[in-house]
Amino acid sequence: MASPFFKIPPHGQGISIENGRLIVPAHPIIPFIEGDGVGPDIWRAARPVLDEAVRLAYGGQRSLAWMEVPAGGKALAELGTPLPTETIKTLARYKVAIKGPLTTPIGRGFRSLNVALRRGLDLFACVRPIRWIPDVPTPVRQPELVDMVIFRENTEDIYAGIEFQAGSEGNLAFQSWLAESQPEEFEKIRFPETTAFSIKPISRQGSERLIRAALSYAFEHGRQRVSLVHKGNIMKFTEGAFAAWGYDLAAREFGSRIYTQRQYQQTQAGQGQAAAETELKAAMESGRVHVNDVIADAAFEQVLTRPESFDVIATMNLNGDYLSDALTAQVGGLGIAPGANINFDTQTALFEATHGTAPNLAGTDQANPSSLILSGQLMLQHLGWAEAADRVEKGLRAAIALKTVTADLQRLMPEAQTLSTKAFGHAIINQMQSL
Numbered sequence: 001m002a003s004p005f006f007k008i009p010p011h012g013q014g015i016s017i018e019n020g021r022l023i024v025p026a027h028p029i030i031p032f033i034e035g036d037g038v039g040p041d042i043w044r045a046a047r048p049v050l051d052e053a054v055r056l057a058y059g060g061q062r063s064l065a066w067m068e069v070p071a072g073g074k075a076l077a078e079l080g081t082p083l084p085t086e087t088i089k090t091l092a093r094y095k096v097a098i099k100g101p102l103t104t105p106i107g108r109g110f111r112s113l114n115v116a117l118r119r120g121l122d123l124f125a126c127v128r129p130i131r132w133i134p135d136v137p138t139p140v141r142q143p144e145l146v147d148m149v150i151f152r153e154n155t156e157d158i159y160a161g162i163e164f165q166a167g168s169e170g171n172l173a174f175q176s177w178l179a180e181s182q183p184e185e186f187e188k189i190r191f192p193e194t195t196a197f198s199i200k201p202i203s204r205q206g207s208e209r210l211i212r213a214a215l216s217y218a219f220e221h222g223r224q225r226v227s228l229v230h231k232g233n234i235m236k237f238t239e240g241a242f243a244a245w246g247y248d249l250a251a252r253e254f255g256s257r258i259y260t261q262r263q264y265q266q267t268q269a270g271q272g273q274a275a276a277e278t279e280l281k282a283a284m285e286s287g288r289v290h291v292n293d294v295i296a297d298a299a300f301e302q303v304l305t306r307p308e309s310f311d312v313i314a315t316m317n318l319n320g321d322y323l324s325d326a327l328t329a330q331v332g333g334l335g336i337a338p339g340a341n342i343n344f345d346t347q348t349a350l351f352e353a354t355h356g357t358a359p360n361l362a363g364t365d366q367a368n369p370s371s372l373i374l375s376g377q378l379m380l381q382h383l384g385w386a387e388a389a390d391r392v393e394k395g396l397r398a399a400i401a402l403k404t405v406t407a408d409l410q411r412l413m414p415e416a417q418t419l420s421t422k423a424f425g426h427a428i429i430n431q432m433q434s435l
Contacts, residue, residue, distance in 0.1 A: 003078065004068055005068055005069055005070045005075075005078075006067065006068075006086065006090060007067060007068070008029065008067060009027075009029055009065035009066065009067055011027050011063075011065060012027050012028065012029035012065025012067070013026075013027055013028065013029065013065075014028070014029055014093065014094055014095075015028050015029070015095045015096055015383075017095070017346075017347050020347070021347070022095065022096070022347055022384070024383045024384055024385075026061060026062045026063075027062065027063050027064075027065045028064065028065060028096070028383065029065045029067050029094050030064050030065065030066055030067065030094070030096060030097060030098065030379075031066075031067050031069045031091055031097040032047075032066055032067070032068055032069070032097060032098050032099065033068075033069055033070070033071045033087075033097070033098075033099035033100060034068070034074065034100050035072060035099055035100020035101045035102055035357065036072045036073045036074075036100070036101060036102055036103040036359075036362075037101060037103065037356070037357025037358050037361070037362045038100075038101070038358045038359075038361050038362050038367035038421075039072075039100030039101055039102075039353075039357065040100070040362075040363075041361075041362070041363065041364070041365055041366075041367050041369070041422075042100060042367050042368075042369035042371075042372045043100050043369075043372065044421070044422060044425075045372075045373070045421045045422050045424060045425030046369050046372040046373045046376055046425065047066065048425055048426075048429060049373050049376070049392060049425050049428050049429055049432075050064060050373070050376040050379075050380070050388075050392065051063070051064060052429045052432060052433070053380070053388040053389070053391040053392045053395070053432055054380070054385065054388045056388075056391055056432055056433065056435075057385065057387040057388040057390075057391055058385075058387070058388070062385070062388075067090075067094070069086075069087045069090050069091065069097070070084055070087055071084075071087050071099070071102060071113060071117070072102040072103055072113060073103065082102075082113055083113055083116050083117070083120075088117070088120045088121060091121055091348070091350060092121055092346075092348060095346075095347055095348050095349065096348075096349050096351075096379060096382060096383065097349070097350050097351070098350070098351045098352065098372075098376060098379055099117075099350060099351070099352045099353070100352070100353050100372060101352075101353050101355060101356050101358075102114055102117075102357070103357050103359075114352075115159055117341075117350060118154045118155065118159070118341050118350075119154075119155055119159065119160075121341075121343065121348050121350065122155065122346070122348075123154055123341035123342055123343050123348065123349070123350055124153065124154050124155050124206065124209055124210060124213075124342075124343055124344075125151050125152070125153070125154060125209075125210055125213050125214075125341070125342050125343070125344060126151070126152040126153075126154045126320065126324075126339065126340070126341050127149065127150070127151055127152075127217075127339070127340045127341075127342055127378075128149065128150045128152065128320075128324045128328075128337065128338070128339050128340075128354065129148075129149045129338060129378070130146055130147070130148050130149070130324070130327040130328060130330075130331060130337070131146065131147045131148075131331060132144055132146055132147075132330075132331040133331070133336060133396070133397055133400060134397065134400075135400050135401050135403070135413075136331065136332035136336060136400060136409065137332065137409065137412035137413055138329075138330055138331055138332055139329065139330070140304070140330045143330055143331050143332075145307045145308045146303075146307045146327065146330050146331050147307075147308075147311075148303075148310045148311055148312065148313060148327065149217065149221075149223070149311075149312050149313070150312075150313045150315070150320055150323060150324045150327070151210055151211075151213060151214035151312065151313065151314045151315070151320075152315060152316075152317060152319075152320025152321065152323075152324060153206060153207065153210045153315070153316050153317050153320065154317065154341055155317075156201050156202050156203060156206045156207075156316070156317060157200045157201070157202055157317035157318055158200055158317055158318050159317050160200070160201045161198050161199065161200050161201075162198065162199040162201070163196065163197065163198045163199075164196060164197040164198075165196055166194050166195060166196040167193075167194075171195075171196065171197060174197055175189070175192055175195075175197075200238065200318075202238040202239070202241065202242060204241070204245050207242045207245045208245055208246075208249045209344070210314060211226075211228065211245070211246040211250070211314045212249060212253065213342075213344045214226050214312050214313075214314035215249075215250060215253075215254055215289065215291070215314075216344070217312060218311070218312045219257065219289065223289070223311045223312050224284055224289060224290060224311050225289065225290045225291075225292065225309075225310070225311040225312065226250075226289060226290070226291050226292075226311070226312045226313075226314060227292055227293065227294050227299070227310055227311070227312070227313050227314070228242065228243045228247075228291070228292070228293040228294070228314050228315070229293070229296055229299045229313055229314070229315035229319055229320075230242050230243045230293060230294075230295065230315065230316065230319065231295060231296045231297075231319070232244075232293075232295070233295055239296075239316065239319075242315075242316055243293040246291070246293070246314065247260055247261075247262055247291065247293070250291045254289075256288070257287075257288055257289065258288055258289045258290070258291050259279075259280060259283035259284070259288045259289070259291070260290075260291045260292070261290075261291065261292040261293060263279075264276045264279070264280055264292075267279050296315075296319050296323075299313075299319075300322075300323065300326060303323070303326070303327055303330075304330070307327075307330070324337075324354075328354070332409075333408075334354050334355040334356075334371060335355060335367075335368035335370055335371055335406075335408050335409070336368065336371060336374065337354045337355070337371050337374075338351070338354065338371060338374035338375040338377065338378050339351070339352050339353075339354040339371075339375055339378075340352070340375065340378050340379070340382070342382075349379070349382055351375040351376065351378055351382075352372075352375055353372040354371050354375075355371055365420040365421045365422055366406065366407050366420065366421060367406065367408075367421050368405075368406040368407075368408050368409065368421070368424070369406075369421050369424060369425055370396060370406075370424075373392060373396060373425070373428065374392070374396065376392065377389045377392040377393055391432045391435060392428075392432070394431070394432070394435055395428040395429065395431040395432035395435070396428050396431075398428075398431035398434075399424065399427040399428045399430075399431050402427075402431075403415060403416035403417060404416065404417050404419050404424070404427045405417070405418070405419065405424065406418070406420070406421060
């Protein structure tokens, strides 16, 4: 049987790059990965929504030329590997792609396929917009105040973690080196015989390109503040350095377009709190972006108690993992959370459903496809097809407003009608067609 993968659509054209920007043809080739578990179910609902949004927005003059590429269970079954080299090459060649969830084995076997894809394509920024869709049930009283975008570093920190298993030869060698070269650090280890170790690399270059992307995004989208979230009060040479490098980069590359917390503190020390507040207010009213930093545990408290004080967040991998999921819970959960993984230097982007594979729902046509649909909306925005992206968002909002939702939301909306995955996709299309 012929493979379904890597078949180039006959009427599609590849996306190119000119002067660092995407050149998108009328019928761009878009690789897609269905994913594992509920992946095929949500893809079958999402793809028609995206296709119809493009058709309606451009009167049939544009279309998405889909090309399936293998990863995960389908790739393993047909090609003997969960992530073929050709998949990475194809995604890099065509620049923009979309995927469903992929299975991540825990504690054994290959590392996460999601991590492998991000590292293989050097997709250094995980971009997660967090915003409430009206009528979606949430555990907070004012979800409309949550409107922020997280830039999470995607290639360093624990994603590049180096581990030494307790009792292993490498562990003993590491302890021996530490005891000899840095005895004061070795003394911190309370139970060396049973201690495992993990090293998390954080570089200046990796931090700077992530923070540069966050700052550029803030200017391009009219955002007022970029917050560097870190635990530098404890981990001074990694997380603390992340914040310091961010301030240095902001001052060096953005100059008078930004106003930093460093400037605020200098004015506060010399002229007092009132003068610093006046200076900050004047800077923001003039269109400058406020760059500040927040300790990670304080950030978790503040995004709950005063989310309106956050706009764009730039942070490292583990902090961003926790923070993005916690924020998503405030606006309805991972089932409606979009995500993108982007290299802003090569303009390579992979959009994805942010939830897991939910194997218990696989094949039941019950999963919520909103995360993948909204990730597709982000993809359309990335392509510069704002009119189509707008139709997707309005169609999804209208379907939810009519209280026609999938089972996960209906459990929290007793008055709502439960739709299957596929039927919810059709409901969105019906609403788009009536715009």
